[in-house]
Structure formats: structure tokens, C-alpha cells
Amino acid sequence: MLEPFFKNYFNQSLTKYNSQVDTINNFGPMLSNLSDDEIRQRVQILKQKLLSNKNEADIICEVFAIVREATFRTLDIKHFDVQLIGGLVLNDGQIAEMKTGEGKTIVALLPTFLNALYGKGVHVVTVNDYLARRDAETVGRVHRFLGLTVGLIQEDMSPEERKQNYQCDVVYVTNNELGFDYLRDNMAFTQEEVVQRPLFYCVVDEVDSILIDEARTPLIISGPSEAPTQKYLQTSQLARVLQKNIHYIIDEKNQVVKLTDEGTLFCEQALKIADLYSPSDPWISYVLNSIKAKELFIRNTHYIVNVEEEVIIVDEFTGRTMAGRRWSDGLHQAIESKENLPIQDESQTLASITYQNLFLLYDKLSGMTGTAKTEELEFEKIYGLKVIPIPTHRDVKRKDFPDLVYKNQYLKWQAIANECIKMNEIDRPVLIGTTTIEKSELLAALLSEYNVPYRLLNARPENIESEAEIVSQAGCRGAITISTNMAGRGTDIALGGNLESLLKVKLKKFISDLVSVDFSTVLKSAQFDEFLVSFVPVFETFGLSKLNESSVREDLLEYLNEGIIPDRSDIMDFITAYNSFLKERAAILLEEKTLITKLGGLHVIGTERHESRRIDNQLRGRSGRQGDPGSSRFFLSLDDKLLRLFGGDQILNLLQNIGLEDDAPIQSPILTKSLESAQKKVEVYYFDSRKQLFEYDQALTMQRNGIYSERKRVLEKESLRDWIIEYGERSLYDITLAFSTSTNLTLDKFFALKTQELLGMPYQVKWESAKGDINVLLNNLKHQFQVSYTLKEAQLEAIEPGIMRELERSFLLQQIDFSWKEHLQKISALRDSIRWRSYGQRDPLTDYKKESYSTFVTMLNRIRHQVIYFIFRSKITIDFE
Structure with a gap:
């Protein structure tokens, strides 16, 4: 039954889980009497029920009870009732707000195991490599105990390792690696290069950090650009002499820089140019970035400079460095110039996606954090996620x-x-x-x-x-x-300290010194006594995993596998001595925690x-x-x-x-309230900016999904012949339609040249041949296209069998990628300029959607035309030397 304090704390949103928690608890005595193998057999039975479309609600309680029992047997931790509630909330595709120290990591075990039984793969997303590795190694034991496979994605993994790990039932991965793997998969040239499976279910740890804080910055895969770097040096020197409030104005709240009229004139004279805003030779973005680098981006606050003379971004929310990440639109180069560092070439976007749209690709999404209620509106508006506060196990x-x-x-x-x-x-x-x-x-x-x-x-x-x-x-x-x-x-x-962490650090350091020393001798030495004494401040009674002989052995075996210590039988003597020492020191360690508790x-x-x-x-x-x-x-x-x-x-x-x-x-309470009011204003401002980013990216998302779906079909389809035929016929229809709706009677010559160029025919098709019936002309053109394509295929296949299928796939992927890259550049320029439409009493977002769609349609037409054009002009050169 639920604890009395928990029942008193129940709010309306949690009441529905009351009976489920009772049912889970009722399974406990029965499961505790089963052997490990018998529990695994029950897992297989439940899995078959799920796969045979059995209602999940009928088996969820037993699955949660099994995970609870497995966690106790593996980690010596038993889920509290509030943690079971958290698991049920996550399984319902919602956000569980659980305070720090309430055990969110083991709560995630419950829904991830249940959803992993579907065999489609489950992702647990964390904010850094360390947490992903830690969770995969520790709580991942529970999944492995129950017969599931556990994968881990780390920054330095090869594509082969990534693909192998993504095939596992439960995958621990960081948000960065997940996003970039998704983008790379949609730039792959063969199906073998794709590492991820379709996105099924995801639990996001620190969900507010990833879906709120990180949502302002899109993930971008970039390539080299031909933009000049010399301009950054000139504008950086210029920014040093420009004066605040005379030549430019800083809006620190909104992180915006504006040149005054005097500043604009001064810059044009200093740079010896007629117009800062000239479309043919724009300087304004370089000047503004150099001023931003000078005023708004501070060393050791927003970035650091490492020993390799690289500007490394510091995440304002986590305090961690973001190696490999660069500010876009030339800002990073402006900061490099400011710091007198080598300026790396500006990059060009090849693929991008926001975290908002990435995580919305999952069939089911959930998250957990200690602080989500303040952003409840944003979670619901953008992600469709409700925030459910979970009561603490003990009163705060x-x-x-x-x-x-x-x-x-x-x-x-x-x-x-x-x-x-x-x-x-x-x-x-x-x-x-x-x-x-x-x-x-x-x-x-x-x-x-x-x-x-x-x-x-x-x-x-x-x-x-x-x-x-x-x-x-x-x-x-x-x-x-x-x-x-x-x-x-x-x-x-x-x-009093975290015993597990201290154990690993000190154990590794101590054992690393034993490679060339006789182990049995060390066990009797003063060095060993000193090592044991270092564990006085900590002990297992602090609510952590039980440190018994098996857990210590696992740590030692881990070090053995790393080649740190030799594999010797007298290690068991060390384990025995270590456990004996811990038992002797139990009372002292408990006093340490009690003393700190009394101090407050x-x-x-x-x-x-x-x-x-x-x-x-x-x-x-x-x-x-x-x-x-x-x-x-x-x-x-x-x-x-x-x-x-x-x-x-x-x-x-x-x-x-x-x-x-x-x-x-x-x-003063009044002062505290005014501070909170100021924070709310900032939060509203950032929410509006993220909402605007999301709305603008929504238009691009539809296009991105269309392009990526097209690429996926190209990779999966064995023969693309029918596809190319359809491309050709559609291209002919586009050309015919364009000329048929034109009132210019002199276009006949251009129509003939256009169709001849597309089809690669030795003769021209005259517009008059249609004799007023456009459908007749179009059918003739389609027939001629199929004949021409068959002849081209026979010509190439005679020289190199199978070459036509390779050319079709290669040209399709190349043109899709090249056109999409150009499209992203055009959309970026459109988004930067569209906001000025508001001064003309027009809605920038509406105009953006219309024009981006028009640009997208034009891009699709060009892809079709280009693919046909290149295939008809393909030749095989034979070298007889």
C-alpha cells in the first residue's frame, strides 16, 4: 500500500496512479520467491504478449514490479512508491518533475524497459558523455540482468560502433550525438552508412536543459565556405576605435547592436567604401559581429581560449565547454580576430535541425528533471508535454x-x-x-x-x-x-561524501601502483592501511549501492580489463580485507554523517x-x-x-x-519578489524567441522531412529506373505547362531547345506539332523520353553492366544534397531579411512561409531537371593503356 504521507500529498493529477502502485506492490512477494532464470522467463512471456498486440495496460504493473525486483537484486536499491509514480508518468509520455536526489536515474529504468520490449529501440538522452557512460555501466546492469542489450554512444565512436550500439534495446546517448547522428544519417550515400533506427521512444534526462535551454541553438553540420576572412581582421581593428553610444548602441537585454548614423558614416570612411549595406559587397554583418565580440562576448565568461589557440564556447547553463561547437553567421570568426587567434574559414550549412523538431520525431517522448514547472507553458505549447510534479520520498x-x-x-x-x-x-x-x-x-x-x-x-x-x-x-x-x-x-x-565515487577514484589510484609490486606483500603494508583509512568519511549507510564482495570485484575486473593491474588470484585477498575494514568502520562513518546533519x-x-x-x-x-x-x-x-x-x-x-x-x-521580501519578476520577464522574452524560432523552423521542418524521406527511399530502393522515368515525365510536364500558359508567341524556339536539351535528342520538337492539343504533345514527349532513356541505358550497360543503376542513385543523392544546401542558404537569407516586412504592415511569418514554400517547389523542379540532364549526358571513358 502507499505510504500515508504520500496519500496525503496526492494531487488530482496523480490520483489515477494510486491503484497501479498498489498492484505493483502486490506483485512483490511473488516475484521475490522466483529465481533469476524464472524472472527472465516471465519477461519473455510479457514480451510475446506485447508483440501480439496485447493491451499494454494489462501488463504494465507486472513489468514495473519485475524491474523493481531486478533493481533490488542488481543494485540493492528498491524503488519507492513515488519513484513508481514517476515511472508511470514517464510511460504516459509526460514530464516527471522530481527533486534532486530523488533517484531519477533508476526511475527511468521502469518505462525504458517496458518500451524496449517492443523491440524498436529506446533512447535515454543525457546532457554529457560522462552521464551517458555512467548510466549505461551502472543502471544498465538491470536491463542486462533481464536479458536486454544496452548500447552507449560516445563522441569518439566510429560509425560502425555507433550502428552496433543503436541496434541495442536501450541506448544511452547525449543530445548532441543523437542530433548529429540523425543529420549524418540523412547525408549518407549508402544504406550501410545509416546508424540509427527509426525514432520510437525517448526519455530525456534534464529535460528542461535540453528542450528549453538548448532549443535556442540549432544543430548544424557545416562544410567549408568561400567567404573571405580578411574582412574580420579589418572590422576587428575598426571595432576597437568605435565608441559606445557615439558610433553604436548596445541593447544588452536583447543582445543587439545598432550603428548610429555617425557610426555608419565613420565605418564607410574608415573602410573606404560607399555603402556598408551593398548587396554585392556587404560589410555590415562583419562590423556588427566585431562590435558584438568586443562588447557582448567576454573571455572566461562566454568562452575560453585553450592551449591550441582555439575559441571554445562555454555553455551558460551547464558551465561546461562545448568543444567542436562554433557560433554561426561569422560571430566565431569575429571573436577569433578579437583575440588575435588564427581565423578558421567560415562554414556553410549542409544540414541543420533544432532540438524542438528533432525530439518531436519520436513516436513517444517523455522527460524528467528537478525544475520544469516554471516552463510548464512552453513544454505544453511546443512539445505537447504536461509537467507532473512528483512528491518527495521524505519531506524537504x-x-x-x-x-x-x-x-x-x-x-x-x-x-x-x-x-x-x-x-x-x-x-x-x-x-x-x-x-x-x-x-x-x-x-x-x-x-x-x-x-x-x-x-x-x-x-x-x-x-x-x-x-x-x-x-x-x-x-x-x-x-x-x-x-x-x-x-x-x-x-x-x-x-559525508559519496562512497561509490570516492571508491573508484581512490581504488584506481591505489591499484595503479601495484603493477610491479607483489600483491600479497602490499596487503600487509602500511600503504594498504593508509588506503583503508582514507575511507573513514564515507560509508554505504548513506543510501548508496551496497558495497559487497561482488561490487568490489566488478570494479577490480573493470580495471583488469583496462590493463591497469595484472590478473592475479590474490586480488581476492584484497577484496576480503577491504570488506572487513568497511564493517569495522561502520559506526565511525555513521557518526560523520550524523555530525554534519546536526550542523545543518x-x-x-x-x-x-x-x-x-x-x-x-x-x-x-x-x-x-x-x-x-x-x-x-x-x-x-x-x-x-x-x-x-x-x-x-x-x-x-x-x-x-x-x-x-x-x-x-x-x-526584503519586496526586493526578492522584484527579482523574481525580473527573471520572469527574461524567461518570457526567451520563450518568445524560442517560440519564434520554432514557428519559423516549422516551415522548414515540413520541407526537411520531405527531402529526408526522399533520400531514405533512394537508399532503400534497389532499382530507381521507374523513379527516374517519373522524374523525366514530370519535368516534361513542367516545361509544357510553363509554355502553354505563356502569352508570348515567340517562345516556340525556346520550347524546342528546352525539350531537346532535357531529352538529349538529335532533333527538336516543334510546338506546332501539338496542333492545339497539349495532351497529344505531352504524350509524344513522354514516349520519346522513354525510348531515349532505354537507348541510353542499353548504351551504358553494354560497356559496364549495372552502371545505370549506380548512376541513377549517385546523381539523385548528389543533386538532392547540393540543392538542399543551396536552399538552406536562401532560407537563411530570407529569414534574416523578412522581419523588415513588419514595417510595411505585413506579417513576416506568413510571407516567410509562402516564399520558402515557393523556393522549395522551385528546388524540387530543379532537382528533377538536373538529374535527367546529367544522366543523358553521362559517358564512360575506356582507357586502353
Whole structure:
């Protein structure tokens, strides 16, 4: 039965799952008495029922109960009732909002296993390679235990490895790899190059990060462009001398740069050109990008420069570097020029898709996160997904203190440092969230001056390597952790430390030293005792996986497979000694957690309000997991970006009027509400921009789906002869229709030349031969085309059997890809210019849809004509040497 507190917490949207949870629980005693093989046999029976179109509702409870039992046997974790509810919500194609530490990873096991039984493949999408690999290795054990195959897609995998992994029942993959694999599949030249299966069911982890934050940036596969790079050098030098508010105006809220009349004249004189906006030699985009690079894109905030002298984008939402990603439309080149780095060639879009339209391709989509309710409207409007908040297993005991607002940055950072010192004196763990690399290092330097120990996690490569270990140990006694962002870190912060993470790090380090040393000798050494002592702060009682002999053996075998240690039988002696030590230290480790709990748990400090409330909530949510105590407080200043843009001057005037001391902070519920109001304004603005991007991309999506479907049929079809015949007949119809509707009587000559060029005939067809009947002329042309095509086929096949089928496929794919690439360029230019139509009292979106469709139809006609033209002019050259 459901726990009493859970029943009291039930809201209307969850009540319908009440009876299902009871049924799942009722299966428990029966399943616990079955052997492993008997459970796997039941899985096969359930699978056959599903495949024979048995109603899913009749077997879902038993499937969930089996996964629950398998998870307990494999990971020693048993799903709570609230986690079962989360699984049911996900299976219904909705978003489950579950707080940090509530076990979203094992919740995803329930719907993914059920849907994997259909045999169509299920994707679990995460935000980075580390999380995908971790989930595939750990919770993937449950799927493997029940007889399913588990795949993993990583950045450095070959196409062959990707295809093999995509064929698995459950695939763990990042959103980036999923999107780029989809685009690459639709650029493939053979069916063997396609790696993905049709998109069936998907669970998106950190769904708000992927479907909301990432939705502003489309995925783009690009190729080299012939655009010049010299212009970036000239405009970068020009931007250095241009003056703000004289030559240009910055709209920081909307991230827009505008030249003044004086600025336009100055630039034209400096560049020695007549018109910045000339269509034949445009300069305006280069100038604006150089100013944006100077004013809006800051080093160590929006990007870093690595040792290879490359500009690497820093994700503002996750704090991670985005290697391989580049800003489009020349912005990246402008920043390279600003930093005096080698300017890479500008790229040209070959294929693109937004995450919004990518994930809408799935038959069923669901997601989970700790913070989705603030974006509920967008999820429902764009994705058709409802957000269902799931109650916590235990009541949240975290205290969220009111924000403290200081007059300037100096006072704010001083207050934060003092707060860290105060917490460090009582050994209470502290997590500090900063918005940029620069500010995280500023605080680190300040704490170093006070001799306060800390650990730093930001986008710099040297810190990323130890990310999981830093985050997992942020709850240790006296730990102070500075992080640029806590979204999608994927590792729980458990009070006292995360045993599994610490085990892997220390075990690997210890064992790596044993390659050339006798193992049995080491077991008796002081080095081994020191190694065991390092596990004093942590233990299995912190709600993590049970560390028994088998789990340690798995870790050791993993290292053996990596070639780190030799395969020796005395490893079992190590396992025995290790487990013995853990049992002896149980009481001490429990005291460690109890002490931190009495101190108040993890204290979270926010150094600035983010534009999105979700990011702030994610930071707060790191404290108070699973009923643990905790607290949070934000330290702000009047010159923080959000306050500066949304009312900082008014607050400063208020301070001066009431005569508040300079170093005294403001703590007011009214101020907190005004901040939240400012965040809502920013969220609405970004929602509107994402909605606009989605609406404009919808027109392109219909075209993209048509082109990609055409390509897919080309790859799958063995013979394209009938297809080419249809192309030719359609082309003849287009030509005939165009001339028949023309009132120009002098076009007869052009009609004859056009048909002769298309069909490659040695004679011309006269328009008068139709004698007024267009259908007669068209039928004659179609007949002549089929004869000509048959002759061309016989000519080529006589020299090289099978060559005609290869030419048909090759020309079709080449022309589709080339024309689509040109089409994307035209659509991009149209989208950039169409917004000016609003000044003429016209709807830009309506005009965009009409003109993009017209351009698309023209492109399809050109593809057909070009394919026929090239096939008729194909020749085989024989070299007799």
C-alpha cells in the first residue's frame, strides 16, 4: 500500500496512479520467491504478449514490479512508491518533475524497459558523455540482468560502433550525438552508412536543459565556405576605435547592436567604401559581429581560449565547454580576430535541425528533471508535454533564506568569503554557485588569501577531469566547493561524501601502483592501511549501492580489463580485507554523517541570480536531498547583470533616500519578489524567441522531412529506373505547362531547345506539332523520353553492366544534397531579411512561409531537371593503356 504521507500529498493529477502502485506492490512477494532464470522467463512471456498486440495496460504493473525486483537484486536499491509514480508518468509520455536526489536515474529504468520490449529501440538522452557512460555501466546492469542489450554512444565512436550500439534495446546517448547522428544519417550515400533506427521512444534526462535551454541553438553540420576572412581582421581593428553610444548602441537585454548614423558614416570612411549595406559587397554583418565580440562576448565568461589557440564556447547553463561547437553567421570568426587567434574559414550549412523538431520525431517522448514547472507553458505549447510534479520520498527540510543585496561587488564578495569562513570554522560543508569562470576564480583567490581550503569546478580542462569526484565529495565535513553551475552534474551530493565515487577514484589510484609490486606483500603494508583509512568519511549507510564482495570485484575486473593491474588470484585477498575494514568502520562513518546533519547539512551559496529561475532552483536543490537538512542563500549586488538591467538604479536611489549604510545589505521580501519578476520577464522574452524560432523552423521542418524521406527511399530502393522515368515525365510536364500558359508567341524556339536539351535528342520538337492539343504533345514527349532513356541505358550497360543503376542513385543523392544546401542558404537569407516586412504592415511569418514554400517547389523542379540532364549526358571513358 502507499505510504500515508504520500496519500496525503496526492494531487488530482496523480490520483489515477494510486491503484497501479498498489498492484505493483502486490506483485512483490511473488516475484521475490522466483529465481533469476524464472524472472527472465516471465519477461519473455510479457514480451510475446506485447508483440501480439496485447493491451499494454494489462501488463504494465507486472513489468514495473519485475524491474523493481531486478533493481533490488542488481543494485540493492528498491524503488519507492513515488519513484513508481514517476515511472508511470514517464510511460504516459509526460514530464516527471522530481527533486534532486530523488533517484531519477533508476526511475527511468521502469518505462525504458517496458518500451524496449517492443523491440524498436529506446533512447535515454543525457546532457554529457560522462552521464551517458555512467548510466549505461551502472543502471544498465538491470536491463542486462533481464536479458536486454544496452548500447552507449560516445563522441569518439566510429560509425560502425555507433550502428552496433543503436541496434541495442536501450541506448544511452547525449543530445548532441543523437542530433548529429540523425543529420549524418540523412547525408549518407549508402544504406550501410545509416546508424540509427527509426525514432520510437525517448526519455530525456534534464529535460528542461535540453528542450528549453538548448532549443535556442540549432544543430548544424557545416562544410567549408568561400567567404573571405580578411574582412574580420579589418572590422576587428575598426571595432576597437568605435565608441559606445557615439558610433553604436548596445541593447544588452536583447543582445543587439545598432550603428548610429555617425557610426555608419565613420565605418564607410574608415573602410573606404560607399555603402556598408551593398548587396554585392556587404560589410555590415562583419562590423556588427566585431562590435558584438568586443562588447557582448567576454573571455572566461562566454568562452575560453585553450592551449591550441582555439575559441571554445562555454555553455551558460551547464558551465561546461562545448568543444567542436562554433557560433554561426561569422560571430566565431569575429571573436577569433578579437583575440588575435588564427581565423578558421567560415562554414556553410549542409544540414541543420533544432532540438524542438528533432525530439518531436519520436513516436513517444517523455522527460524528467528537478525544475520544469516554471516552463510548464512552453513544454505544453511546443512539445505537447504536461509537467507532473512528483512528491518527495521524505519531506524537504531545507531552509531558503532571503537574498542579501549589497551596494557593490566588493562588499558582496567580502560577505561571501566571510560566510565561507564562518561555515568552515564549524566544519559545515558549503557549495558555492557562480555564473562565470572569472568569478569562480575570483572567489577562489579570495579564499586562498584567507587560507580557507576549497575545491574549484569550472570549465577549465584541468578541473573538468575530476568533476564527478569533486561534486560527489562536496558533502564531506568541512568541504568548500566552488562551481560555475550545478545543472546536469549527475552526481548526488550526499552528506559525508559519496562512497561509490570516492571508491573508484581512490581504488584506481591505489591499484595503479601495484603493477610491479607483489600483491600479497602490499596487503600487509602500511600503504594498504593508509588506503583503508582514507575511507573513514564515507560509508554505504548513506543510501548508496551496497558495497559487497561482488561490487568490489566488478570494479577490480573493470580495471583488469583496462590493463591497469595484472590478473592475479590474490586480488581476492584484497577484496576480503577491504570488506572487513568497511564493517569495522561502520559506526565511525555513521557518526560523520550524523555530525554534519546536526550542523545543518549542506549550505548552498548563490553569488548571482541567473536569468532563469530554474538554474537558481537547481543550485538550491543540491541541498536537502532525501529529507536531509540544508540551507541556501543568495548574495547579490546592485551591479549584478540582472539587477542592473531590471531596476538597479531605483534600488540604489531607495538606499540613498532611507540612509542605509554602505556596507549594510538589504534583505526584503519586496526586493526578492522584484527579482523574481525580473527573471520572469527574461524567461518570457526567451520563450518568445524560442517560440519564434520554432514557428519559423516549422516551415522548414515540413520541407526537411520531405527531402529526408526522399533520400531514405533512394537508399532503400534497389532499382530507381521507374523513379527516374517519373522524374523525366514530370519535368516534361513542367516545361509544357510553363509554355502553354505563356502569352508570348515567340517562345516556340525556346520550347524546342528546352525539350531537346532535357531529352538529349538529335532533333527538336516543334510546338506546332501539338496542333492545339497539349495532351497529344505531352504524350509524344513522354514516349520519346522513354525510348531515349532505354537507348541510353542499353548504351551504358553494354560497356559496364549495372552502371545505370549506380548512376541513377549517385546523381539523385548528389543533386538532392547540393540543392538542399543551396536552399538552406536562401532560407537563411530570407529569414534574416523578412522581419523588415513588419514595417510595411505585413506579417513576416506568413510571407516567410509562402516564399520558402515557393523556393522549395522551385528546388524540387530543379532537382528533377538536373538529374535527367546529367544522366543523358553521362559517358564512360575506356582507357586502353
